[in-house]
Amino acid sequence: MRCDEVLQLLTAFSAGDVPVDVRPAMEAHLSDCARCRAALARVDVLAGALAGLPPPPLPEGLASRVVAAARQRHEAKPVAPGRSLPWWRPTSAPMRAAAAVAAFAFGIWGATELSQPSAAKAAGDNVQPAAETVLRDWFEAAPQDSLASRYLAAIKAEED
Amino acid sequence: MPGDEELMLRVRDGDLAAFEQLVRRHQREGWRVAYRFTGDAAEAEDLIQEAFLRILDAAAGYRPIATFRTYYYRVLTRLCLDHRRKKRPTLAEPLSQPADDSLSPSQQASRVERETLIQAALNALPGDYRMAVVLRYFEGLGGPEMAVAMGRSTKAVERLLSRARAALEPQLKDLSEL
Numbered sequence: 001m002r003c004d005e006v007l008q009l010l011t012a013f014s015a016g017d018v019p020v021d022v023r024p025a026m027e028a029h030l031s032d033c034a035r036c037r038a039a040l041a042r043v044d045v046l047a048g049a050l051a052g053l054p055p056p057p058l059p060e061g062l063a064s065r066v067v068a069a070a071r072q073r074h075e076a077k078p079v080a081p082g083r084s085l086p087w088w089r090p091t092s093a094p095m096r097a098a099a100a101v102a103a104f105a106f107g108i109w110g111a112t113e114l115s116q117p118s119a120a121k122a123a124g125d126n127v128q129p130a131a132e133t134v135l136r137d138w139f140e141a142a143p144q145d146s147l148a149s150r151y152l153a154a155i156k157a158e159e160d
Numbered sequence: 161m162p163g164d165e166e167l168m169l170r171v172r173d174g175d176l177a178a179f180e181q182l183v184r185r186h187q188r189e190g191w192r193v194a195y196r197f198t199g200d201a202a203e204a205e206d207l208i209q210e211a212f213l214r215i216l217d218a219a220a221g222y223r224p225i226a227t228f229r230t231y232y233y234r235v236l237t238r239l240c241l242d243h244r245r246k247k248r249p250t251l252a253e254p255l256s257q258p259a260d261d262s263l264s265p266s267q268q269a270s271r272v273e274r275e276t277l278i279q280a281a282l283n284a285l286p287g288d289y290r291m292a293v294v295l296r297y298f299e300g301l302g303g304p305e306m307a308v309a310m311g312r313s314t315k316a317v318e319r320l321l322s323r324a325r326a327a328l329e330p331q332l333k334d335l336s337e338l
Contacts, residue, residue, distance in 0.1 A: 011321040017302045042329060049332060050297040053278055054271075055188075056195040059205060063184045066212050067176075070183075073213060074176055 001029045006036045014043045164228035171219045179219075182228070183212055189229075189299060190236055196294045197240045199279045207243060211236040226308065233301070233309035237291055244287035281331040288312075289324035296321055 001022075006029050012018045013026055030037055162170075162178075164185070170178035190211060194204035214235055282290050288310070295301045295309060303314045310317060 008318055008322050011296060011325060012303055012318055015296065015300070015302070043325060046325060046328060046332065047297060049274075050278065050293070053275055053298075055192055055298075056201075058188055058191050059201065062191065062205060062208070063180070063187045065205075066183050066187070066209050067180045069209055070179060070213060070216050071176060073216070 001025045003029075003033060003036055006030065006033070007039055010036075010040050010043045011047075014040065014047050165224040168219065168222050168224065168228055171216065172222045179212075179216055182215075186229070186232055190232065192298055193233070193236055193294055194240060196279075196282065196298050197290060198243070199283050203243070207236065207239050211239055214239070230305055230308050233295070233299075233305070234311070237295070237309045238311070241287050241291060244290075278332065281328055284331065285324055285327055289320055289327060292317060292320040293324050293328070 006026055009018055009022070009026065013023075018026060030040060162181075164182060167178040167182050171182065187208065190208045191204060194207040194211075195201060198204050198207065211232070215232065282293065285293065291310060292306065295306045301309065303317055306317045307314045310320075312320070
């Protein structure tokens with residue numbers, strides 16, 4: 001293994017969370033590389049400092065307040081039972097007729113929209129979050145101080 | 161005692177008593193995550209409440225394909241990260257811990273100072289770095305579980321941890337003196 005690969009996995013190694021097929025190679029590298037051993041020691045110090053922090057005391061009555069809020073919401077909008085009547089049964093006949101008219105109108109509108117450029121934009125909006133996650137993962141793999149890492153830092157600064 | 165997933169199936173069928181059991185069982189870990197993430201008790205409580213209400217709202221479509229705990233972490237993590245995007249964190253006073261009789265007054269003061277320093281260092285991290293630190297170091301989650309909770313790949317989570325560590329180390333170098 002190379003140093004950069006080992007350094008990337010030190011936190012997991014310190015927590016005993018490295019896959020068994022990777023662990024021997026990591027141990028072999030650490031026994032030969034003083035720089036990575038020093039980095040591992042720093043990881044252990046940091047892990048110890050964070051783990052040594054006492055857990056924040058739980059506020060009294062937290063669960064009761066959550067449940068009270070849930071009951072309030074439940075009374076306004078009961079949880080739909082998982083094995084309730086079929087979805088079409090509780091509706092009245094006029095509502096079913098209105099739904100059929102709305103579905104027909106939506107179909108006409110959809111057919112019109114699909115032939116226009118705005119449909120492409122709407123589809124793009126739908127896929128954007130997934131694409132953003134993939135790009136972000138990809139940029140995070142870029143070396144420090146590279147153009148990609150500076151771009152990622154600029155995005156984060158904007159979000160923060 | 162019924163398992164979490166069994167309780168969730170009862171919640172799906174409209175059983176609020178089962179929901180209450182889940183809240184009581186998991187409030188503590190949710191509180192640790194939300195409090196360490198925000199550094200603010202009031203915001204942490206709002207986030208936990210919202211997480212449980214979202215789980216209740218979505219209960220009708222619940223299917224036990226993953227552990228409830230993972231599902232819960234995922235909902236809470238998303239809420240925390242969204243919250244972070246909308247609001248810059250402020251450093252609140254650390255919650256007062258129950259008195260530890262085995263510590264001298266100066267040791268107690270040192271403990272508070274240590275906690276303030278760590279929380280300030282956490283608050284200075286970008287949201288995703290901070291969440292990675294909270295899930296790994298305070299909750300003890302492994303890479304795959306963190307990946308599900310954060311909606312990232314296991315490799316991306318390890319990279320986040322590696323960079324969070326690099327950002328935290330200089331800020332926490334004074335810890336050994338406390």
